[in-house]
Amino acid sequence: MTDPTDFSTRMNRRTQLMLTLSAAAFLAVLVPFMRLSTGLPTLPGDPVVKGPGRGRLISGDGQVLASGPARARTYPLGQLAAQVIGFTGDAGGLEGLERALNGPLSTGQDQVLSLDTRMQAATERALATAGQRANAQYGAAVVLERRSGAVLAMANWPHFDPNVWRAASPAVWRNRAGVDEFEPGSVIKALTVAALMNEGRTDRARTYPAPMRRRYAGTVINDVVPHPEVLSTWQILRYSSNVGMTELVDGVPADVLDAYFRAYGFGEGIALRLPNADGVLPPVTDWTRLRQATMAFGQGMSVSAVQLAAAFNVLANDGQYVSPSLLRGAPPSRRQVLRPDTAREMQDMLHGVVDEGIQRNAELPGYHTAGKTGTAQVALGGRYSTWVYTSTFAGFFPAAAPQYTVVVMVRGAKEQYQGSQLAAPIFREITADVASFQAWAPEQRPAATPTRRPALLTHHETPSRR
Structure with a gap:
C-alpha cells in the first residue's frame, strides 16, 4: 500500500519541477522578444519568436x-x-x-x-540619365496625381539597392525629395504672379517698365534674357524677368505675399508618413523691401521638392491645395488658395511660357505641357557660389486639362546646369513615358495660347540671384 505522505511529496516535487521548466522556457522566449521590442539586437542562439510576421x-x-x-x-x-x-x-x-x-x-x-511602379521607374530613369550626363551631385523628382495629391513617384538619384543597403553610404540612403531644402529660384515667380492676380493687383496684360537692370532697395537687380523695355505680366514670366518682378511686388503689403506663401504650404512640413523638411520662410516681421522682392523670384527662402510640387499643384488643381500622401486611400487635407479662374489663367500662361520659350526642352511635339524653370545659385560658406547651382522645373500636364504635377530638382551639375537645359528635359522625358503608359494620342492642333506676346528671342534661363 502506498504511503499517502510519500505520494504527496513526489507530487509536490513534480509540480515544482514543472514550474521551474515552464519559467525557464518563458524566460528563454522573453529575452529575445524584449530585444526585438526595445530595438536591441538579437544574439546568436536566440530562438525565433513566432508571431504574425512582418507586413508587406x-x-x-x-x-x-x-x-x-x-x-x-x-x-x-x-x-x-x-x-x-x-x-x-x-x-x-x-x-x-x-x-x-x-x-x-x-x-x-x-x-x-500610392506609388505607381511604372511612373516611379520612368522618373528614376530620366533623373539618373540626365544627372549622369550633366555630372551632377544629386537630384530628386516628385510626381503628384492632381486631384488626390497621391504621390505616384518620389525619385532620388544616385540609387542604391536595399537588399544590400550596407554597400551604400548613408548619404545615398537619404530621401532628398522630402528632406533636402533648396532655394527654388525662378519657379516661384509663377506662384507670386498667381497671388497678385488673385488679389486683383495685376493681370496678364498689364505692362510695366522693365530695363535690363534696375537699382532697387540699395542694390542692383539684373536680367539676363534680352527683352523689350516694357513687359506685360505674362511677358515677365516668359522672359523670367527679375526686374519685372520687382515692379510687380513693389508696394504690395508683405503680409499679403506671406499669407499666400504659407497657404501654398511653405514654411511647414507635410504629414507624409516620412520625414520631410519644413523649409525656410522668414517671418513677415523680418521682411525688408529687398527681401520681399528677392523672395518673389525664389531667393531667400527654401523648400523641399515635395513642398514645391504641392504648391505648384495648386495652379494645376484649379486653385485648391491638396496635401500629398504616400499611403493609398489616405484622406488629404484641402484648402482653397486661389479662385478657380485665377488658377486656369495661370495654367494657360504657363502653357505659353513653355510653348514660346522652352518648347523643345520641356515637351514632345503634340503633347502640351505647362511650367516654369529655375536656376538658383547655392549658398556656400555664407556667400552665393558662382559655380554650384540648383536646377529646377515645376509644371503639369496635359496643359489643357492637367492630370499630373511634376517637380524636378538637380544640384551641382557641372555641365548644362540651367533649369531649361537640365531640369526641363527631365520633365519632358517623364511626361513622354506617362503619355506612352496612358496611350495618349498627340493633339492634332495646338492648344490655345496667351495673347499679346512679343516675338520669340533666344531663351537663356536666368539664375535667381543677380
Missing part, C-alpha cells in the same frame, strides 16, 4: 515592394524607390517607410502605397 509594402499598382521578416527582408524590385521604402535590420525598420511604418508592419499589417 505594396505599390498602388499591386507590386510587392518589400516582404519577409525584418531580419531577412527582401525587396523584389531592387533599387526602385529605395530611399522611400528604406530597409530593415534585425530589430525592425531602420530607414524610410520601413521605419516610419514599423508599428503596423511589425504586427503583420500590409501597407499599400
Whole structure:
C-alpha cells in the first residue's frame, strides 16, 4: 500500500519541477522578444519568436515592394524607390517607410502605397540619365496625381539597392525629395504672379517698365534674357524677368505675399508618413523691401521638392491645395488658395511660357505641357557660389486639362546646369513615358495660347540671384 505522505511529496516535487521548466522556457522566449521590442539586437542562439510576421509594402499598382521578416527582408524590385521604402535590420525598420511604418508592419499589417511602379521607374530613369550626363551631385523628382495629391513617384538619384543597403553610404540612403531644402529660384515667380492676380493687383496684360537692370532697395537687380523695355505680366514670366518682378511686388503689403506663401504650404512640413523638411520662410516681421522682392523670384527662402510640387499643384488643381500622401486611400487635407479662374489663367500662361520659350526642352511635339524653370545659385560658406547651382522645373500636364504635377530638382551639375537645359528635359522625358503608359494620342492642333506676346528671342534661363 502506498504511503499517502510519500505520494504527496513526489507530487509536490513534480509540480515544482514543472514550474521551474515552464519559467525557464518563458524566460528563454522573453529575452529575445524584449530585444526585438526595445530595438536591441538579437544574439546568436536566440530562438525565433513566432508571431504574425512582418507586413508587406505594396505599390498602388499591386507590386510587392518589400516582404519577409525584418531580419531577412527582401525587396523584389531592387533599387526602385529605395530611399522611400528604406530597409530593415534585425530589430525592425531602420530607414524610410520601413521605419516610419514599423508599428503596423511589425504586427503583420500590409501597407499599400500610392506609388505607381511604372511612373516611379520612368522618373528614376530620366533623373539618373540626365544627372549622369550633366555630372551632377544629386537630384530628386516628385510626381503628384492632381486631384488626390497621391504621390505616384518620389525619385532620388544616385540609387542604391536595399537588399544590400550596407554597400551604400548613408548619404545615398537619404530621401532628398522630402528632406533636402533648396532655394527654388525662378519657379516661384509663377506662384507670386498667381497671388497678385488673385488679389486683383495685376493681370496678364498689364505692362510695366522693365530695363535690363534696375537699382532697387540699395542694390542692383539684373536680367539676363534680352527683352523689350516694357513687359506685360505674362511677358515677365516668359522672359523670367527679375526686374519685372520687382515692379510687380513693389508696394504690395508683405503680409499679403506671406499669407499666400504659407497657404501654398511653405514654411511647414507635410504629414507624409516620412520625414520631410519644413523649409525656410522668414517671418513677415523680418521682411525688408529687398527681401520681399528677392523672395518673389525664389531667393531667400527654401523648400523641399515635395513642398514645391504641392504648391505648384495648386495652379494645376484649379486653385485648391491638396496635401500629398504616400499611403493609398489616405484622406488629404484641402484648402482653397486661389479662385478657380485665377488658377486656369495661370495654367494657360504657363502653357505659353513653355510653348514660346522652352518648347523643345520641356515637351514632345503634340503633347502640351505647362511650367516654369529655375536656376538658383547655392549658398556656400555664407556667400552665393558662382559655380554650384540648383536646377529646377515645376509644371503639369496635359496643359489643357492637367492630370499630373511634376517637380524636378538637380544640384551641382557641372555641365548644362540651367533649369531649361537640365531640369526641363527631365520633365519632358517623364511626361513622354506617362503619355506612352496612358496611350495618349498627340493633339492634332495646338492648344490655345496667351495673347499679346512679343516675338520669340533666344531663351537663356536666368539664375535667381543677380
